[in-house]
Amino acid sequence: xxxxxxxxxxxxxxxxxxxxxxxxxxxxxxxxxxxxxxxxxxxxxxxxxxxxxxxxxxxxxxxxxxxxxxxxxxxxxxxxxxxxxxxxxxxxxxxxxxxxxxxxxxxxxxxxxxxxxxxxxxxxxxxxxxxxxxxxxxxxxxxxxxxxxxxxxxxxxxxxxxxxxxxxxxxxxxxxxxxxxxxxxxxxxxxxxxxxxxxxxxxxxxxxxxxxxxxxxxxxxxxxxxxxxxxxxxxxxxxxxxxxxxxxxxxxxxxxxxxxxxxxxxxxxxxxxxxxxxxxxxxxxxxxxxxxxxxxxxxxxxxxxxxxxxxxxxxxxxxxxxxxxxxxxxxxxxxxxxxxxxxxxxxxxxxxxxxxxxxxxxxxxxxxxxxxxxxxxxxxxxxxxxxxxxxxxxxxxxxxxxxxxxxxxxxxxxxxxxxxxxxxxxxxxxxxxxxxxxxxxxxxxxxxxxxxxxxxxxxxxxxxxxxxxxxxxxxxxxxxxxxxxxxxxxxxxxxxxxxxxxxxxxxxxxxxxxxxxxxxxxxxxxxxxxxxxxxxxxxxxxxxxxxxxxxxxxxxxxxxxxxxxxxxxxxxxxxxxxxxxxxx
Amino acid sequence: xxxxxxxxxxxxxxxxxxxxxxxxxxxxxxxxxxxxxxxxxxxxxxxxxxxxxxxxxxxxxxxxxxxxxxxxxxxxxxxxxxxxxxxxxxxxxxxxxxxxxxxxxxxxxxxxxxxxxxxxxxxxxxxxxxxxxxxxxxxxxxxxxxxxxxxxxxxx
Numbered sequence: 001x002x003x004x005x006x007x008x009x010x011x012x013x014x015x016x017x018x019x020x021x022x023x024x025x026x027x028x029x030x031x032x033x034x035x036x037x038x039x040x041x042x043x044x045x046x047x048x049x050x051x052x053x054x055x056x057x058x059x060x061x062x063x064x065x066x067x068x069x070x071x072x073x074x075x076x077x078x079x080x081x082x083x084x085x086x087x088x089x090x091x092x093x094x095x096x097x098x099x100x101x102x103x104x105x106x107x108x109x110x111x112x113x114x115x116x117x118x119x120x121x122x123x124x125x126x127x128x129x130x131x132x133x134x135x136x137x138x139x140x141x142x143x144x145x146x147x148x149x150x151x152x153x154x155x156x157x158x159x160x161x162x163x164x165x166x167x168x169x170x171x172x173x174x175x176x177x178x179x180x181x182x183x184x185x186x187x188x189x190x191x192x193x194x195x196x197x198x199x200x201x202x203x204x205x206x207x208x209x210x211x212x213x214x215x216x217x218x219x220x221x222x223x224x225x226x227x228x229x230x231x232x233x234x235x236x237x238x239x240x241x242x243x244x245x246x247x248x249x250x251x252x253x254x255x256x257x258x259x260x261x262x263x264x265x266x267x268x269x270x271x272x273x274x275x276x277x278x279x280x281x282x283x284x285x286x287x288x289x290x291x292x293x294x295x296x297x298x299x300x301x302x303x304x305x306x307x308x309x310x311x312x313x314x315x316x317x318x319x320x321x322x323x324x325x326x327x328x329x330x331x332x333x334x335x336x337x338x339x340x341x342x343x344x345x346x347x348x349x350x351x352x353x354x355x356x357x358x359x360x361x362x363x364x365x366x367x368x369x370x371x372x373x374x375x376x377x378x379x380x381x382x383x384x385x386x387x388x389x390x391x392x393x394x395x396x397x398x399x400x401x402x403x404x405x406x407x408x409x410x411x412x413x414x415x416x417x418x419x420x421x422x423x424x425x426x427x428x429x430x431x432x433x434x435x436x437x438x439x440x441x442x443x444x445x446x447x448x449x450x451x452x453x454x455x456x457x458x459x460x461x462x463x464x465x466x467x468x469x470x471x472x473x474x475x476x477x478x479x480x481x482x483x484x485x486x487x488x489x490x491x492x493x494x495x496x497x498x499x500x501x502x503x504x505x506x507x508x509x510x511x512x513x514x515x516x517x518x519x520x521x522x523x524x525x526x527x528x529x530x531x532x533x534x535x536x537x538x539x540x541x542x543x544x545x546x547x548x549x550x551x552x553x554x555x556x557x558x559x560x561x562x563x564x565x566x567x568x569x570x571x572x573x574x575x576x577x578x579x580x581x582x583x584x
Numbered sequence: 585x586x587x588x589x590x591x592x593x594x595x596x597x598x599x600x601x602x603x604x605x606x607x608x609x610x611x612x613x614x615x616x617x618x619x620x621x622x623x624x625x626x627x628x629x630x631x632x633x634x635x636x637x638x639x640x641x642x643x644x645x646x647x648x649x650x651x652x653x654x655x656x657x658x659x660x661x662x663x664x665x666x667x668x669x670x671x672x673x674x675x676x677x678x679x680x681x682x683x684x685x686x687x688x689x690x691x692x693x694x695x696x697x698x699x700x701x702x703x704x705x706x707x708x709x710x711x712x713x714x715x716x717x718x719x720x721x722x723x724x725x726x727x728x729x730x731x732x733x734x735x736x737x738x739x740x
Contacts, residue, residue: 166640171649182645183627183656191640582631582641 007073021052021063021074026521032076033085033114035092035203036152037064039521041162047152048088049114052076060084082118089118094125096204097147103205108514110203111150133178138186140210140365141194141358141510144168146178149206154517155179155198162503163476167192179206183584191311191581193476195304195501196358196382196510201517209358209511213389215379219350220263226344228266229259230330230409231354233274234420234506235383237532238356241513242387243397248528250536253402256410258390259354260403266338269405270353271412273330274419274428276555277301278546280572281323281425282432283563285496289468294318296471296486296494299425301325303363304501304510305479306576313483314578319497322573324376326419327353327360328369330409331376332571337559338409346374353380356420356509359501368574382511411551414537414544421530422474422505423450423457426498430461430470431545437463445544451534453504453526456481468495475503507533588623588661596621597629601636611637611647615654624658652706660695660702662740666718669708676729677716681705683730684718687737700740 002017008030015024020043025032036047045062052063055073060081063074075081093115100106133146153170156179160166167190168181181190199207219227239258240249259267285297300306300321309320324332331351339349353360360380363369369376381389390397404410415431418424427447434442449459450470455478461468471494473482479499485491502509504526515525537544546552560568589596600617604610614633619625625648627641634641648654666672666681681692684703688696695702711717714726725736 160640160643166643169640169642169646171642171646173650180642182630182641190642582627584627 004068004070004072006068006071009075009077015068017068019068021061021066021068022050024068025052025063025074025076026518030076031117032063033117034064034518035110035114035150036154037521038154038157038201038517041201042152042154042157044153044157047092047150049085051081051084051088053078053081086118086120087124089114089120090124092150093120093123096150097145103148104208104211105202105205105514108516109205110516110518113516136186137210139188139192139194140362142187142192142196142199143208143210144187145206145208146180147206148204149179150204151177151179152203153179154201154203155207158197158201159192161477163193163195163197163501164480165191165193165476168198182582185582185584189582189584193304193307193311193501194359194362194510195476197502199358199510200508200512200514203517209382209384210361211385212361212379212381213385213392216352216381216389219352219378222350224348225350226265226339226342226348227263227350227352228268228334228338229264229352229354230268230270230273230327230334231255231259231386232270232327232356232360232420232506233417233424233533234356234509234512234529235354235386236417236536237420237507237529238383238512239387240397241515242384242391245398247515247519247523247525248532250532250540251397252536252540253404254397254400256405257400257403258386258395258397261395261400262389262393264352266406266409268330268334268338268409269412270326270330270355271416271419272409272549272551273326273333274416275413275546275549275552276329276333276572277323277326277419278415278425278428278432279552279556279563280329280568281321282429282436282546284321284323285429285433286437287564289466289495296491296497297321298497298499299323300576301419301425302500302502302506303357303359303366304476305499307359307362307579308476308479308501309483310576310579311581312480313487316483316486317576317578319486320576322569322575324369324572324574325360325363326416327355327363327380328376328574329572331369331378332371333555333559334409335374335376336371336571337555341558350379351377353377354383354386355380356383356506356512357502358382358510360511368576371571383509384511384513387513408551408554411549412541413546413549414541415546416549417536417541418533420506420533421451422453422500422526423447423472423498424505424530424533425500426450426459426470426472426496428546429496429498430468432547433468434461434463435545435547437466450498451530453524453530469493470496470498472498474500474505476501478503504530589621591622591626591628594629594632597632598636601633605636611639611644615644615648619654623661624655626656626658630656658695658699660699662700662720663702663704664718664720665704665706665709667707667709667711667716668705669712671708671712672716675715677718679730680716680718680728680733683733684737687733701737 045065050063051060053075136144236252240251415428457472507529
């Protein structure tokens with residue numbers, strides 16, 4: 001790699017050619033504040049927090065976009081730099097709604113952090129408040145508060161470029177500029193897929209999840225309710241972070257322990273339903289392959305992707321699996337099998353799901369995810385909301401013992417736990433499909449070809465004489481690449497496609513703990529959290545194939561009969577239909 | 585001034601889009617010509633444009649709300665723009681604006697009840713030598729005084 005010699009604050013450094021000043025500085029542990037910068041996604045020099053001085057330069061430059069060149073001398077800490085950055089920050093703060101004590105992002109707010117770092121003690125330009133903003137809380141997933149927005153454009157870039165949507169964008173100009181969906185509509189009326197990627201990439205509290213913790217507290221306090229909980233694979237790969245544990249900590253045992261201490265009557269695991277999902281979806285796939293059904297089959301676990309399909313690819317909905325998501329299946333199994341076994345009336349059971357996902361809140365409200373008008377799940381809360389509940393309850397998470405999930409509906413295999421990472425559903429399906437098709441134990445069950453964070457992955461799965469061609473994509477823009485090819489007739493030889501709305505899959509879902517942009521500059525949280533799940537699969541769990549889960553086998557014996565049976569269809573399958581992109 | 589096309593008739597829009605679709609930066613000419621044909625850019629037309637260009641509605645809406653010459657609400661057929669730029673203002677353009685408001689019995693930003701006129705205050709029109717200046721559609725009127733207003737309006 002060609003290196004450049006530069007000086008930062010009088011010290012000599014060698015940096016790779018093509019580095020920006022920001023990259024050069026941060027790589028060498030020199031701190032430059034940023035707000036709008038989001039590596040690879042929003043590198044636009046908009047917020048001006050990163051201004052630096054260059055020897056011989058005419059004006060200060062934005063470090064996040066200014067390339068280094070040979071012999072350059074940069075100063076990141078001169079009086080001019082400090083005063084100018086301070087003025088920029090004063091102006092940003094002048095119309096920011098500074099209600100930190102009631103703001104959800106307090107403590108993980110990048111604006112708060114920059115203000116603290118820069119020693120802001122008073123408001124130089126107070127009371128230049130923006131006109132009153134109404135809070136948009138129509139969406140069941142995402143709440144927008146324009147009074148806190150600093151117009152950095154990170155949400156816009158993520159929604160448009162990473163997710164391929166552009167549900168909101170800059171509107172109007174000057175002092176009246178705001179980030180909004182078109183025509184003053186709510187996010188719920190826009191082409192938003194509820195993924196929440198805007199939330200996890202917002203530096204401040206302008207975007208947050210719809211808080212449903214009150215509903216959970218109320219159910220827990222209601223003596224007439226039997227409250228059961230199940231949590232998704234990715235929750236155990238993220239929940240440690242709000243309690244100071246490193247990114248990628250596997251906290252399955254503490255997760256179960258904390259849920260029990262919160263007072264849930266039963267602590268189950270969505271992973272159980274993920275194993276069931278493999279039985280159902282795998283059988284659906286084998287059926288379509290052997291009987292000549294619509295191929296490729298596409299997964300339906302991700303509610304963001306499902307909504308994407310309904311709005312953008314309604315002509316291709318026949319490809320989407322009829323399986324409910326694991327969340328939906330779990331709720332239905334708990335309400336119609338567990339409740340019966342436990343002698344509880346379906347009216348008296350209250351099912352809470354813990355999800356890394358804001359779109360799951362929307363899914364819970366969908367009539368397609370209900371049986372006889374009764375929703376499969378009553379409330380879905382995110383990993384972040386669970387962390388808040390644990391804090392509110394005064395539970396010292398890090399010192400909790402590792403406990404097990406309750407048996408039967410809390411039993412799961414490694415195939416289920418890797419659902420949280422992109423490629424995980426595909427790998428889990430392959431482990432089962434190959435053995436079901438060949439009737440023999442497979443030599444290897446590690447499918448490296450579908451792992452990793454490449455946007456679109458293609459692999460072949462050999463099952464005896466049959467070769468299944470599979471694809472995996474994650475993030476809306478990659479989904480569109482695949483779906484546009486499918487529409488153009490280019491994927492006729494593909495059998496099975498896994499699509500996840502969030503980049504990296506559920507481990508990086510919109511409901512996961514927020515990692516600030518600076519930390520994300522040098523680490524890939526998608527990889528680190530996924531590693532926790534692959535570790536649980538390989539090193540912790542004894543069983544690694546869904547069809548070997550004895551509790552799943554028992555469920556089929558006691559309740560469902562065969563995969564794709566009439567009963568399975570009644571409780572575990574559904575049908576989706578076309579939706580307009582803009583409902584206004 | 586010709587009558588505007590009804591937004592129920594999407595044929596002219598389709599022609600405008602087809603004409604510019606393959607040019608780089610085609611959104612601006614499409615929006616300008618669409619507003620020229622229909623008089624304004626309501627959600628129905630913006631949705632069509634967004635769909636045809638393969639971009640989101642919010643992106644089109646962002647452009648429309650960024651430039652003051654675009655409007656999302658129906659405007660009167662004849663658009664009066666009175667310059668309140670510095671030169672015109674010191675030469676008394678506020679009095680011109682006041683007189684037009686009185687003559688038409690509307691306020692800045694409004695349309696007349698018969699949709700014959702729309703009144704707007706503009707930034708500099710680039711004709712400071714003629715200050716105070718106003719434009720009605722594409723016609724420029726300079727060296728104005730309030731008394732000249734009724735005769736000018738009567739032409740439309």
